[in-house]
Amino acid sequence: AQSVTQLDSHVSVSEGTPVLLRCNYSSSYSPSLFWYVQHPNKGLQLLLKYTSAATLVKGINGFEAEFKKSETSFHLTKPSAHMSDAAEYFCVVSPLDNFNKFYFGSGTKLNVKP
């Protein structure tokens, strides 16, 4: 069975400081992993995806994530938060044996203080 756990429901940072949003997954195989962002009352936008080509994945808006198989983690980071980063972030796993299923984590709400 596949699942994804986002370890923090809320994260609050000051503008200009680093962001860390944590995600752990469970999967029988190395899955596809994604991070999506959702601004209030909007759809979901892909930030980045892991496709087995490289363990450090760079995405849009300065975000990146590192796939660590030994820790079954795919944490999202950004060196310097911007006010516009305030949103809900979802870690998503898609198993290789059922790639038409996307399993969502519970989400992490990022608050950025001025």
Added chain:
Amino acid sequence: DTEVTQTPKHLVMGMTNKKSLKCEQHMGHRAMYWYKQKAKKPPELMFVYSYEKLSINESVPSRFSPECPNSSLLNLHLHALQPEDSALYLCASSQEGWYTEAFFGQGTRLTVV
């Protein structure tokens, strides 16, 4: 064109009404999805169409009826809904295969009165 377009953006319907949500993509994706998202919750998968055939139904009540008329269009027909069905309904599409991401529309905000 990397957009998934959903109409309408907002919909208010009574419990005896029949309405439809529409979704369109022109990326050549052969998998299309309906998700339901309640406030402050992650999206929940409802249906998946693969090559215009329903491949996954996550035990959704029959008052929700999906339809895929062609490879670019996906509809969700609504009938006799309950107030608890009020939510943001998201459509998505993806290529078939490994390591492919889903592209999401902006959603339809549905209110059942």
